[in-house]
Amino acid sequence: MGVSGTGKTTVGKRVARKLHASFVEGDTLHPKANIDKMSAGHPLTDEDRAPWLAAIAAEIRRLDQDGVASVTACSALRVTYRDKLRTGYPELFFLHLQADYDTLLARMTRRKHFMPPSLLHSQFDTLEDLEPREHGAGIADVDGIDTVVAAALTALGVRRD
Ligand SMILES: Nc1ncnc2c1ncn2[C@@H]1O[C@H](COP(=O)(O)OP(=O)(O)OP(=O)(O)O)[C@@H](O)[C@H]1O
Ligand SMILES: O=C(O)[C@H](O)[C@@H](O)[C@H](O)[C@H](O)CO
Structure with a gap:
């Protein structure tokens, strides 16, 4: 989870590989x-996100029913969104990738993507941090992708040798 540009796809793919899990790219299920x-510069509403979150939850369930573990890249900005994803999986673990506004704005301005940098503000406005009752961990994006992946694996209790 995390706002746009925090590295959910980049980090998620690497964590999935390390866990021998399937990677689910949430953006492909919009x-x-x-x-x-979003491409037209308008933030999504709760109503817009509802079918998208349902599709992601269904994909996680489908993989699980096939005996496949998965790692999903999904902004999951609000607690209620995470509650939807957690339905049936109360232990679902959320890695909250975190970086500051200026870092992310610079990143989003550099890349070619449907998500315009002008929407970054609304992403932060919508974001709700993990609550104590939620399983998960915050991962600060300070020293580059390798460090973030290592911190994510540590938070998941994975040995890195
Ligand atoms: N920790 C990091 N340090 C430096 N660059 C990073 C880091 N994490 C990701 N990036 C770069 O930032 C860009 C955005 O990464 P990525 O697409 O993985 O983010 P995202 O959270 O999935 O974005 P979105 O939600 O908008 O799809 C990519 O160019 C990626 O290489
Ligand atoms: O909840 C949302 O507003 C969306 O998921 C966005 O986060 C984008 O899909 C993502 O950032 C793509 O860049």
Whole structure:
């Protein structure tokens, strides 16, 4: 989880590989209307995100029913969104990737992506940190991708040798 540009895809893929888990890219499960809306510079609403979160939850469940563990890249900004993903999986672990606004704005300005940098503000406005009752950990993006991946694996209790 985390706002746009925090490295969910980059870090998530590497964590999935280390865990021999499937990687689910949440952005590929957005209805086209959501992509069009973000591309046009408008933030998504709770209503816009509802079918998207349902599709992600269904994909996690489908993999689990096939006996496949998964790591998902999903902004999951609000507690209620995470509650939807957690349904049936109360122990679902959320790695909250964190970086400051200026770092992310610079990153988003550099890359080619449907998500315009102008939406970063709304991402931070929507973000709700992990609550004590939630399983998860915050990972500060300070020293580059390798350090973030290592911290994520440590938070998950994975040995790195
Ligand atoms: N810790 C990091 N340090 C430096 N660059 C990073 C770090 N994490 C990710 N990046 C770079 O930032 C960009 C965004 O990363 P990525 O697409 O993984 O983020 P994301 O959270 O999945 O974004 P979005 O939610 O917008 O899809 C990429 O160019 C990636 O290489
Ligand atoms: O909840 C949201 O507002 C969306 O998931 C966004 O986070 C984008 O999909 C993502 O940032 C792509 O860049």
